[in-house]
Amino acid sequence: MMRKVSEIMTKDYTTVDALWGIRRVQDIAEKAVIDGFPVTDNGEIIGVLTRNDLIKSHPNRIVLDAMSGNCKYIEADEPVWKAKELFEAEDTDILLVTQGYKVTGVVTKNAVDVEIGKHMDLLTGLYKSDYIIYKAHRHLEQGKEISIIFFDVNNFGYIDKEFGHTVGDNILKEIAKILNNNAPEGTFLCRYGGDEFALLTDQCAENSEALAQDMLNKVKQHEFYGDISIGVSAGIAGGKRRNPRNGNMYKTIASLINIASLASTKAKKEKDNLVLGYSGTIDEIAI
Structure with missing residues (x-):
């Protein structure tokens, strides 16, 4: 049975401030395997900074200039298949997981791919x-x-x-x-x-x-x-x-x-x- 997003999401996620320098965030990313960071301004999430954003950006830039775009959201009770569809439709490596109007975690494309892989038939390459x-x-x-x-x-x-x-x-x-x-x-x-x-x-x-x-x-x-x-x-x-x-x-x-x-x-x-x-x-x- 396919799991829900809430079962594979990361609850203890790390946020970064919009005015922080990229070098500071790169130092954080090096110490932990993190595919992306919610970006905050005065405590409110305003976007997402992905690992790809970090790779492409000059260390002297600030997060606000480097982040790739708006936040993409998914409800915690949605099946992981829904997250897969969103990743295929949107140019992002991370989704913010919500319960009602509250962000309760993040789920990465890598985590979804790993979970989806469990539902792939290895002999034929078809889904189960x-x-x-x-x-x-x-x-x-x-x-x-x-x-x-x-x-x-x-x-x-x-x-x-x-x-x-x-x-x-x-x-x-x-x-x-x-x-x-x-x-x-x-x-x-x-x-x-x-x-x-x-x-x-x-x-x-x-x-x-x-x-x-x-x-x-x-x-x-x-x-x-x-x-x-x-x-x-x-x-x-x-x-x-x-x-x-x-x-x-x-x-x-x-x-x-x-x-x-x-x-x-x-x-x-x-x-x-x-x-x-x-x-x-x-x-x-x-x-």
């Missing part, structure tokens, strides 16, 4: 399942539609036993690369576990069908290591939303993933290896 759970929750908060395409490698247990785990790992890496290269912008792919992958889209299930079929075809057309025949099945879960979503969004997301997973198992028996699992129950879940 909590990545699309977070993205799906964000979509629902924004009133968007969501569907899950769940991919499951056919007979992977047999492949693993027949050709060995090293070959099996190479095949999983190839499949991950194919799926990732063919996932359109605005969709989010993860390795869900074992030989399973999940893709989040902001389309209803019917509109996701063509995408799923195209990705299955790409896998089918690929020449795998040792000319081993590889098939992948897919299940889709989504719905036509009739009313605004209320209630526990995480429960909705978990239900969609579960139904898509069950649909992918059923798809193994179908000629085109694709099953839509959005009828009946799913409409009630996804409304």
